[in-house]
Amino acid sequence: MNTLVVINGSYHPDGLTTQCLEAISKKLCDKHNLTPVNFFLDDNIRGCASCRSDKHSDCVMWCRFEDQFQTIAHAIQDAKRVLIGTPVYLDFPSPKLLAFISRLNCLAEKTNREFFRGRYIHIHANAYVSGTKSTIQVLMSACEMLGFTIEGRSTTEYIQKWSDHKIRGGMTQEDACLLS
Ligand SMILES: Cc1cc2nc3c(=O)[nH]c(=O)nc-3n(C[C@H](O)[C@H](O)[C@H](O)COP(=O)(O)O)c2cc1C
Numbered sequence: 001m002n003t004l005v006v007i008n009g010s011y012h013p014d015g016l017t018t019q020c021l022e023a024i025s026k027k028l029c030d031k032h033n034l035t036p037v038n039f040f041l042d043d044n045i046r047g048c049a050s051c052r053s054d055k056h057s058d059c060v061m062w063c064r065f066e067d068q069f070q071t072i073a074h075a076i077q078d079a080k081r082v083l084i085g086t087p088v089y090l091d092f093p094s095p096k097l098l099a100f101i102s103r104l105n106c107l108a109e110k111t112n113r114e115f116f117r118g119r120y121i122h123i124h125a126n127a128y129v130s131g132t133k134s135t136i137q138v139l140m141s142a143c144e145m146l147g148f149t150i151e152g153r154s155t156t157e158y159i160q161k162w163s164d165h166k167i168r169g170g171m172t173q174e175d176a177c178l179l180s
Pocket residue numbers: 010011012014015016017018087088089090091092126127128129130131
């Protein structure tokens with residue numbers, strides 16, 4: 001129970017999400033006297049496929065697809081606190097973090113939504129310039145639906161003043177109003 005399960009949804013082990021999670025993890029561990037257990041999500045972790053393994057409901061407990069999911073899920077079972085972090089991809093969490101979160105549904109569903117009750121989660125999103133809020137919102141909704149208590153959320157952006165005229169934010173050249 002004295003662990004903080006840290007789940008990294010980045011594709012870069014030495015990237016910015018990792019740096020952010022290290023800093024937040026240190027803060028949470030100091031505050032609650034916890035030891036971190038770190039997981040870098042496998043690039044090929046599967047998402048829920050609604051496989052209907054159980055005749056009576058969609059899921060079986062601990063999921064039928066065997067991959068990194070089971071190891072992380074058991075670590076969460078042994079912990080009271082979880083920290084998840086993701087880079088922003090088109091205003092959304094990374095595909096592999098979404099895949100992983102969707103798999104957690106079997107644990108909530110097969111325990112009458114008790115599995116995550118009393119477990120606290122901190123959510124972090126990291127981006128170049130935009131999309132952290134929508135990413136946090138998506139993850140908060142999913143985590144609340146699973147039954148987690150949202151303990152905290154945080155964002156980082158590393159935008160610098162642009163020195164070029166590249167079009168950003170999904171605009172075309174015709175839409176753009178460039179300042180000189
Ligand atoms: C496919 C893709 C989509 C991205 N979409 C956004 C975005 O919508 N907004 C943004 O500010 N940054 C976006 N980024 C940039 C990443 O969020 C940013 O570089 C992040 O810090 C990368 O974290 P990492 O070092 O852990 O990989 C995107 C990057 C990729 C590869």
